[in-house]
Amino acid sequence: MQEKNKKVVIELDNVKRDFIVGSEVVHALRGISFKIYEGEFVTIMGTSGSGKSTLLNQLGCLDTPTSGEYFLDGTPVRKMSKSQRAKLRNRKIGFVFQNYNLLSKTTAVENVELPLMYNAKYNAKQRREAAIAALEAVGLGNRLEHKSNQMSGGQMQRVAIARALVNNPAVILADEATGNLDTRTSFEMLVLFQRLHAEGRTIIFVTHNPEIAQYSSRNIMLRDGKIREDKENNNILSAAEALAALPKPQDD
Amino acid sequence: MNFINLLKVAFHAIANNKFRSFLSMLGIIIGVAAVIIMMAIGQGSKESVRKNISQMGTNVIMIRPGADMRGGVRQDPSAMQTLKQEDYESIVREKKFITYVSPEVSSSGQAIYGANNTLTSIYGEGLEYFDIKQWVVEDGECFTEEDIKKSSKVCVVGKTIVDELFPNVADLIGKTIRFKSIPFRIVGVLKSKGYNNWGMDQDNVIIAPYTTVMKRILAQTYFSSINCSAITEEMTDDAIEELTTILRNNHKLKDDADDDFTIRSQQEMMETMSSTMDTITIILVVAAAFSLLVAGIGIMNIMLVSVTERTKEIGLRMSVGARGIDISNQFLIESIMISITGGILGIIVGWLGTYICAAFNLPTSIPLWSILVSFAVCTVIGVGFGYFPAQKAASMDPIEAIRYE
Numbered sequence: 001m002q003e004k005n006k007k008v009v010i011e012l013d014n015v016k017r018d019f020i021v022g023s024e025v026v027h028a029l030r031g032i033s034f035k036i037y038e039g040e041f042v043t044i045m046g047t048s049g050s051g052k053s054t055l056l057n058q059l060g061c062l063d064t065p066t067s068g069e070y071f072l073d074g075t076p077v078r079k080m081s082k083s084q085r086a087k088l089r090n091r092k093i094g095f096v097f098q099n100y101n102l103l104s105k106t107t108a109v110e111n112v113e114l115p116l117m118y119n120a121k122y123n124a125k126q127r128r129e130a131a132i133a134a135l136e137a138v139g140l141g142n143r144l145e146h147k148s149n150q151m152s153g154g155q156m157q158r159v160a161i162a163r164a165l166v167n168n169p170a171v172i173l174a175d176e177a178t179g180n181l182d183t184r185t186s187f188e189m190l191v192l193f194q195r196l197h198a199e200g201r202t203i204i205f206v207t208h209n210p211e212i213a214q215y216s217s218r219n220i221m222l223r224d225g226k227i228r229e230d231k232e233n234n235n236i237l238s239a240a241e242a243l244a245a246l247p248k249p250q251d252d
Numbered sequence: 253m254n255f256i257n258l259l260k261v262a263f264h265a266i267a268n269n270k271f272r273s274f275l276s277m278l279g280i281i282i283g284v285a286a287v288i289i290m291m292a293i294g295q296g297s298k299e300s301v302r303k304n305i306s307q308m309g310t311n312v313i314m315i316r317p318g319a320d321m322r323g324g325v326r327q328d329p330s331a332m333q334t335l336k337q338e339d340y341e342s343i344v345r346e347k348k349f350i351t352y353v354s355p356e357v358s359s360s361g362q363a364i365y366g367a368n369n370t371l372t373s374i375y376g377e378g379l380e381y382f383d384i385k386q387w388v389v390e391d392g393e394c395f396t397e398e399d400i401k402k403s404s405k406v407c408v409v410g411k412t413i414v415d416e417l418f419p420n421v422a423d424l425i426g427k428t429i430r431f432k433s434i435p436f437r438i439v440g441v442l443k444s445k446g447y448n449n450w451g452m453d454q455d456n457v458i459i460a461p462y463t464t465v466m467k468r469i470l471a472q473t474y475f476s477s478i479n480c481s482a483i484t485e486e487m488t489d490d491a492i493e494e495l496t497t498i499l500r501n502n503h504k505l506k507d508d509a510d511d512d513f514t515i516r517s518q519q520e521m522m523e524t525m526s527s528t529m530d531t532i533t534i535i536l537v538v539a540a541a542f543s544l545l546v547a548g549i550g551i552m553n554i555m556l557v558s559v560t561e562r563t564k565e566i567g568l569r570m571s572v573g574a575r576g577i578d579i580s581n582q583f584l585i586e587s588i589m590i591s592i593t594g595g596i597l598g599i600i601v602g603w604l605g606t607y608i609c610a611a612f613n614l615p616t617s618i619p620l621w622s623i624l625v626s627f628a629v630c631t632v633i634g635v636g637f638g639y640f641p642a643q644k645a646a647s648m649d650p651i652e653a654i655r656y657e
Contacts (some may be wrong), residue, residue, distance in 0.1 A: 062571065062651045083575040090573020101568045101654065105268050115572040117257050124256075163572070 006037040008071075009170050009202045010059065015068035017054050028054040030225040031068070036171070036204065036218075041197040043213045044206045046222030053175075055222065056206045060093055060173050061085045073170040090118050094164025098176035100156040102148040102163075108135055109144045112162045119167065134162040138192060154185040161192060165201075172196070174205045178212065184246055190215050190239035215239050262586040266593075269558070276554040277594035279547025280633070284598025284626045285605055286540035291622035292606040294533025296615035301525045304448055305518060309385040311482040312518040313350075313491055315499070317474070333474040334503060334512045340378075340478060342498050349491035352481040354378035357465045357472070363413060363458060364430045370416035374407070374431050374458040376465025384481045387459070392425040392440035395461050403463040407431075408440035410455035429458075434468050436460060488519045541629075547594070548633040555587050555641035566645050567653025580646035587638025588631060595630030599623055 017029040028051045036042055046052040057063040058070055061077055064085075070077045073092050077085065089095075094115075102111045112131035116122040122130065135141055138158040148156060157177060164172050174193070178186035194215060197203055205216060213219045214237045221229035266273045317334040340355045347353065357376040362369050381387070382394060395406045409429070418424045428435045436458070445454040466472055482491040492515050499513055559566070566579055574582075603618065610616045 057651050060571070083577070086570065086573050086575040086578075089571060095571050097568075097654065101564065101571075103565060103568070106264070114569070117261075118569075118573040118575075118578060120254060167573075 006039065008035050009038050009040075009073055010034075010036040010204075011071040012058070013069045013071075015058060015065040015070055017051075017058065017063070018066045027225055029058070029065070032225075032227055033068075034220065034227065034230060036202065038170075038202050039197070039200050040218055041193065041203045041216040042205065042218045042220060043216040044204060044220045044222065045208060045210060045213060047208060049224075050222040051225040052206050052208075052222050054225075056173065056175055059171075059204060060095060061089050086118075090115055091167060092170040094167065094169040094172040096157070096160050096164045096172065096174040096177045098179040100148075100153075100160045100180075102156055102159055104148055107145045107147055108140060108151070108159045108162075111148060111159050112166050114163060115167045130166050131162070134166040135159070137165060138162045152185075153181050154188055157181060157185075157189055158192070161189075161196075165196070171202045171204060174203065176207055177205065178207070178209070184243070184249065187239055187243040187246065191243055194236075194239050215242075258581055258585045259589075261582055262589045265558075265562075265586050266589060272554060273590055276551050277590055277597065279550040280544065280591050280594025280630060281598040281601055283540065283544035283547045284595050284630065285602035286543055287537055287626055287629075288599060288602025288618060288622055289605045289609060289616075290536035290540045291533065292602070292616040292618045293609060293614055294529060294536060295619045295622075296610075296617040298526055298529040298533070299617055300615040301529060302522055305522045305525060307386070307445065307448065308518060309479075309481065310383075311485050311488055311491075312384055313480040313482060313488065313495065314516050315478040315480070315495060316514045316516070317476070318512065318514060333472075335475040335478055336473065337475075339499055339502050340475070342502050343478065343480065343495065346498055347480075347494065349483055349487045349494050350480045351483050352380035352383045352479075354381035354384055354479050355462050355475040356381070356477045356479055357462055357470055357475055359432070359465065359469050361432045363417060365417040365427065368417045368419070370413065370456075372413060372416075372431075372456050372458055374460055374465055374469065376462035376469075377459050378462055380481075381459070381479060384479050387445075388443040389440040390443040392438070394440055400461040400463050403467050404461060405434060405436050405464055405468065406439045407436040407458050407460040408442055409438055409459075410442045410457040411444040412453055412456040413458060414441055431458060432469055482517070485519055488517050492517060544629060544633065548591070548637040551587055551590055551633065552637035552641060554590075555583060555638055556644065558586075559583060559641045559645045562645075563648065563653045563656040566648050567650050567656060570648070570650035571654055576646035579648075580642040583642035583645050584635065584638045587641070588634030591630045591634035591637075592627070595627055598630075599626060602626075 012032050012034055015029055015032045016027070019026045019028055032055065044052055044055060054063070058065060061072060061080075062085075064078050064080070068078075072088065075088065077088070080088065103114065109128060109131045112134050113127045116127040116130060132141070132144060135144055138161050140155065140158050140162065143151065143155065146155075148159070151159070161177075177193075178189050181189060190212065193203055193205065197217065203216075205212060213233065216233060217236060218232050219229070220227060315335065335355070337355075340353065343350070343353050354377050358373055360371070360373040363372045363374075378400065379394065379397060382389070389408055392408070394408060395404065398404070399406050407429075414424065417429060418427070421427070424438055425440070426437065428437050430436070442455070442457070442459070448454050462475070480491065480495065482488045495515055496511065500511065503512055505512065569579060606616045606618055
């Protein structure tokens, strides 16, 4: 079912993750295997307790598997040290969080520059240029110096997306990225994600909202720490059209 | 993250919390200012004591009769009759490390002129006494070698005597005052030295030839002391040794006998006084340093609050690639920045405070090293008390930190 000629960005090989809570062992992931190829827009869905947060932590190199192996862009992650994983996150992953997680009282550009601060290859000028380019890519070229507390939820999430793009990551990991936004703004975000997908970016979107699955290219469903369903979406809806179909906001 | 970025981030964090940062700096400011002021007062007092002691004369060495202890019985040194004319003459003859020598006898009593009288002391001295003690005859002249030979009843008087006995007399050279019913003709007036460090009026003196005082007032043949001047301060010890040898020979003391005289030097007094002042300064500075310790704990407290408050930020930074060391450096730099800024402000406040103290006539002098030490201490405080909060931040789990509400 996958396009064999494309590069594998993410490969999970029977990944298990156990937590010890008190005297009990909780199996959060009970053996997950899948490959994600470059340029895919994958939604990972599941109810709470299905293990999707644990999986997201694995994919984001924030945590390591108890057993099995996770290859990110060809690099095995399980045996890596904390600092090695930090560096890997810095170079390969762009995070978008549900509650934006921008630095307070800090301008959009500075927020977007943040990942590059931890990359010695960038000097101050290159950092700023990259940040401005990323902000322009998400349509915030005119709000570079706005501080995070002077922006709407949608704008803040755009800044967060720009921050995820700025290091040109192998994969963008979005965790309920529309969870805090109203319907209209949510669709605006989906339009943006679809555009990034069209530009060839690899996106993993973790959500519990089944509606979003319709706009992605592939859909992985989790239940009780196992993959229940993994199918491609052959009928990708256009978020732009859905946005246009929404009733215009009432001016009052 | 490189150093400049760390500085920027730390500066941002402090600027975002100006009032809180200022409050945590306040402890450091007060502590450093206190240390600087205490050190300035300590140093200033020490210098003023030294100045006062050196006013007593140049490299003065005093020989008094009697040892500190003889045969277990302490005796009043003035009752001892061991310092004689021969001793004085031997010293004058054999001195190598000594410039000036003067025997001394003294007595106190009433000086009278007309209807006025005052309680004062008369010192019988040699001519070189004026060089040893740096007395300057302002009006008239000093008595002469001839006067000493003849035991002439002449004297020079201090400013206080002039004020007490001659309130309305303009020219008192040649006038005769009485001391213990002996008439003394005034030949000169001494330049004022003012009060010394122990509150003694140095101008309340009459200086006369030692022969006169010995024969005519005290009727004795021994000196109450001999004052000498070492050639330089460094030669003081050699001079003392030399004097000891001369006097022991003169007094025919056996090798195992104790000295029957005591030699004290101005240098020794200066050292004693300085070490006393040092002790006081150390006590003051230690007290002030404790306030710095408390200030450091204050910084640690604020940094711990700050770390907890910024858990989410830490989580975010870790997610986008900050390593533990990046996070710990960030918080360390922040606490160092707070303490050093506090330190600089403290130095300024301390400097102003020192000026205020000086305005209240306290002797002050800021030693440069006190500024350097304060600066170093602030850095140590920043690192020392920032370390634990920084470690706490660095050891956070990014997964939990980013979801922290």
